[in-house]
Amino acid sequence: MPTAVIMPKFEMAQETGKVATWLKAEGDAVRKGEAILEVETDKVNLEVEAMADGILMGISARPGDVVPIGQTIAYLLKPGETLPEASATQQPLRPPAGQPAVDSARPAPSTTGEAAHGISASPLAARLAESLGVDVASIKGSGPRGQVTREDVEAYVAAQALSTAGNEEAQGTVRAVPAARRVARELGVDLRTVVGTGPEGRIQSEDVRTHFEGTATGAKAAASAAEPVSTQPEPPPALAAFPGSPAVRRLVPLTNIRRTIAERMTASVREAPQFTVSLDADMTRALAIVEDLRANAAAASATAVASASTSGGQPRVTLTTLLIKASAWALYQHPEANAAYQDGQIAEWDEVNVGVATAIEAGLIVPVIRQADRLGMREIAARLGDLTMRARENRLKIEDLQGGTFTVSNLGMFGIDQFTAILNPPQAAILAVGRVAKRAVVTADDRVEVRPVTTLTLTADHRVLDGATAARFLATLQRVLEHPGLLLE
Numbered sequence: 001m002p003t004a005v006i007m008p009k010f011e012m013a014q015e016t017g018k019v020a021t022w023l024k025a026e027g028d029a030v031r032k033g034e035a036i037l038e039v040e041t042d043k044v045n046l047e048v049e050a051m052a053d054g055i056l057m058g059i060s061a062r063p064g065d066v067v068p069i070g071q072t073i074a075y076l077l078k079p080g081e082t083l084p085e086a087s088a089t090q091q092p093l094r095p096p097a098g099q100p101a102v103d104s105a106r107p108a109p110s111t112t113g114e115a116a117h118g119i120s121a122s123p124l125a126a127r128l129a130e131s132l133g134v135d136v137a138s139i140k141g142s143g144p145r146g147q148v149t150r151e152d153v154e155a156y157v158a159a160q161a162l163s164t165a166g167n168e169e170a171q172g173t174v175r176a177v178p179a180a181r182r183v184a185r186e187l188g189v190d191l192r193t194v195v196g197t198g199p200e201g202r203i204q205s206e207d208v209r210t211h212f213e214g215t216a217t218g219a220k221a222a223a224s225a226a227e228p229v230s231t232q233p234e235p236p237p238a239l240a241a242f243p244g245s246p247a248v249r250r251l252v253p254l255t256n257i258r259r260t261i262a263e264r265m266t267a268s269v270r271e272a273p274q275f276t277v278s279l280d281a282d283m284t285r286a287l288a289i290v291e292d293l294r295a296n297a298a299a300a301s302a303t304a305v306a307s308a309s310t311s312g313g314q315p316r317v318t319l320t321t322l323l324i325k326a327s328a329w330a331l332y333q334h335p336e337a338n339a340a341y342q343d344g345q346i347a348e349w350d351e352v353n354v355g356v357a358t359a360i361e362a363g364l365i366v367p368v369i370r371q372a373d374r375l376g377m378r379e380i381a382a383r384l385g386d387l388t389m390r391a392r393e394n395r396l397k398i399e400d401l402q403g404g405t406f407t408v409s410n411l412g413m414f415g416i417d418q419f420t421a422i423l424n425p426p427q428a429a430i431l432a433v434g435r436v437a438k439r440a441v442v443t444a445d446d447r448v449e450v451r452p453v454t455t456l457t458l459t460a461d462h463r464v465l466d467g468a469t470a471a472r473f474l475a476t477l478q479r480v481l482e483h484p485g486l487l488l489e
Helices: 123-132 150-171 178-187 205-226 256-271 284-306 319-333 377-392 467-482 484-488
Strands: 003-006 016-022 035-040 045-049 054-057 066-068 072-077 274-282 339-342 345-348 354-356 358-360 363-365 406-410 429-433 437-442 448-461
Touching (some): 054 150, 123 150, 178 205, 256 363, 274 284, 284 319, 284 377, 284 448, 284 467, 284 484, 319 354, 319 377, 319 406, 319 429, 319 467, 319 484, 354 377, 358 377, 448 467, 467 484
Parallel strands (some): 354 406, 406 429
Antiparallel strands (some): 016 035, 016 066, 035 045, 358 363, 429 448
């Protein structure tokens, strides 16, 4: 039975998905686990992997199409399998690799059953061959009196695709991260000509840009040397679209990710009435416990290496690690903040899944640490380290970005004192954390001391949380950061 490729669900409130691009063409041979298409999410393009080995056929969704969740958009066929009847007559979107594109203006084949060159073919087989750019004269028919059937066309295409795949495998495949492949497609760069600087020679997106710039510079220099020098002045830059504005230096087209971020953030502000509350937190004890955990981890690693029991180190505990744990603890105490507004109702989630805003080359994404309230500090540190590394290498999986119920955004490492974050739909709250800086603090006995302090700012959906509820949550978070021993109870 053919394996259906369906539009997967990425987010809790998601109803549709948008096809960004197909990584494999109609008729290509693919292996289980191999990426076959990219789907746009709210923050990043994610790759959809093949669920089985087979030949990609029956593609029914073009790049840019918005498709309902669960709808079949293609099939994976094994040898001898054919497309379901409902999909057999669908016009494939692209011909198989190595085949020329079909001229849509060319008349459809005759429905009398006689194909070109006097070769007999069923009407369905003729239409399928036409759409795939295949000459039926090269196909041996298995039907009555040698007639070419639909199954014969599909088997021929599959055999050609497998042969092509075998040749590619024999020559060795190009090792490149998904981001590099996208950049290469955008710039028209052949990855086979690019030298990779990543692990095991894997091509990074920056390698593609460097190669492109070098090639473009060389081509421009050669063209300049070949062409006579013009005495005409260069045209002035385009004028800005707004009266009185200076000339436009350049126009930067939005990437798919940047465009999606713009759309989602605009929708967030437009649809959700958002408000903020802020508190300062004395981080003296929080910093101390982070340093203690680091020291203990370093000592454990040194002991392990000395005893030759392991060659690996302990996960690095950071202030962000503590912020995630403390936020999860506070959310457990205030389940009303671990919620979302849905269809006129408030949905309180049964898991505390904390997302961490992470900056990557393409933009901002939010990988999720699931059930953070049930994890220890070192477990959170290990998961955060893994997610951050894979995010920067663009190796995150769909499930890594799904299911977040709350988000932490820490810009303290950039020297930011305080900022306001925009809600990450459908979540009802997001925490913005500034840098830890030395400030004068009045103690309980009215003494003035210099302490490390940070500002916590909570943005909340007023449809879900009132000011008093948000204030109580933030006060609980402040308390646990100032008394982190509560996390051990």
